[in-house]
Amino acid sequence: MATAAQIPPIPAGLAREDLLDLYYYLQLTRALETRLTNLYRQGRVIGGLYSSLGQEGESVASAFALADGDVLSPLIRNLGAMLVKGAKPVEVLRQYMAKRTSPTAGREMNIHFNDLRLGYLGQISHLGDMVPVMAGIALTFKLRGEPRVGLVYVGDGASSTGAFHEGMNFAAAQRVPLVVIVEHNGYAYSTPTTRQSALARLADKAYAYGIPGVTVDGNDVVAVYEVTRTAVARARAGEGGTLIEAVTYRRRGHAQHDDQRYQSTDEIARWEANDPIDRYVAQVTRAGWVGSSELEGIDRRVQAEIDRALEECEDDPLPSPESALTDVYVTPSVTEELWFRRLNA
């Protein structure tokens, strides 16, 4: 470990506390997904369960670059981004176990839930569809003169959709404060990115829209943070959006049911050696920014928090069947206060 005099400055304007927070969210994401996988194997979670193993770095670090009032929209592998924005492990567990107490009262699955006050919108599962939706949210910020920014995640596969293209084009043409992160993780289901696009660098798609396109090592937590922070500042300053390509790798199959036989074990092993959390730990401890014992303390805190969350909700009731019938229309009104009220109203 470096002595005080040799400790290099922490980059990207990050404080020591931030480094610890980032680590907390990285581990919380991984530990929560591990717990969900166990619940899935026990048959207590049904439906789609998708893993972000090996991609937690870009989810967490990019969301960390947002401010209060900003809104992000995750894809299936962005649990980490939602946690950074304030989603609680207990809510995630309730949601997966379809409890009456879940954010959607048992109506929807996995991370399809919103808290627009905290700033996350996890809803449309059709790929690409959230790009125009988030462009609409960010456009509203702009029209109201609010210094708020939207951030939307799409996969390499989702970047082939018409909705992606139309949303990008609109957002760019209107200088909407929308940052788009294309997670280049090598696959869309079993389809390798080479069969998805003729581009080697997906950031080059930005040329078609006339906005900056940046490629970043998605497993370098600090680098992702820095790039996103720059893009967010630019958007907030009214200079328009940025397309960020985060290069990473999907180490698990598409979902629990997929045996990923089309991914070679060598390839997976190579990326395992490039694990974002391992890299982050090495980086921050070697530089002497934080001590290993602090990180171990966080590990224990994370485990305890997830244990507690599961205890808190595992016996929660399931919804009553009749509750399926409400909320199709807003009569009687269920929303006394609309989320999109002005930032400081």
Next chain:
Amino acid sequence: MATITYRDALNQALREEMQRDDTVFLMGEEVGVYQGAYKVSRGLLEEFGPSRVVDTPIAELSFAGIGVGAAMVGLRPVIEFMTWNFALLAIDQVVNSAAKMLYMSGGQTPMPVVFRGPGGAALQLGAQHSQALEAWFAHVPGLKVVAPATPYDAKGLLKSAIRDNNPVVFLEGEMLYNTKGEVPEEEYAIPLGSAEVKRAGTDVTLVCHSKTVAVALRAADRLADEHGIAAEVVDLRTIRPLDVDTLVTSVRKTNRCVVIEEGWYFCGVGAQVVDELQREAFDHLDAPILRVTQADVPMPYNKLLERAAKPSPEQVLEAVRRVAYLER
């Protein structure tokens, strides 16, 4: 006869049609190397190569349109949607291009394309992944709409769909892929537009298609056991063109009818069935026709909610008791 799965029956139909006619090709997400998200295209890439089994980017609207273009110049594309929920992104090409091209060209441009994939709710996949959309497509003149319930029907109808010179929307049941049934070794095809009586009866007609055939058959068993009611189960097999004759013949015999479907009730398939029957068999009806459908809500995720929202044999029983005036 061999007993095979619904999945394998579809696979056989694709393989045999591709062998028979080299203008037939399959295109969609994951159809080639991965052999289909539901493994319907198992072995086809190996047998026919990448020019006839084409993996696509995630771009439903464009590969539906590519199918339309290819069909206009002499190929017979079979376009697979990973599920029909994703076909909603492509509906413009299905409705505006495929369905209308023949008419708008003054009859010059036939459109021999099949759009196929699984539809309906599986288990706990949530609102956006659990939709039975046959009524949406059946609404559109120019489209044929097929929804088979058994391996035998799946194979025979898919063959006819591929040979048809009209665009065919072919909805498979996601929950049916593993179900088994007898399929003959020898060549056969089932004409589009023919319903089938899946169980004969004299007291009430249960109209159904796709997954709800099993619901109706289970209800028919219980009606026989518990009430001594002989239900006739009519499987539509093809939604459009609708086989009104078979329906009328059945209702003339039974004088009572319950229509079951997986989709929503408003403007559903059953609404059309009821309309045809009230006109063609009015004097033969002893009770208003009742319908059993999905609850009028997006499909909820929780298993109790989902079960409550799906049409069930219990609901069919209750409807039959009402049309038979057994309920007070």
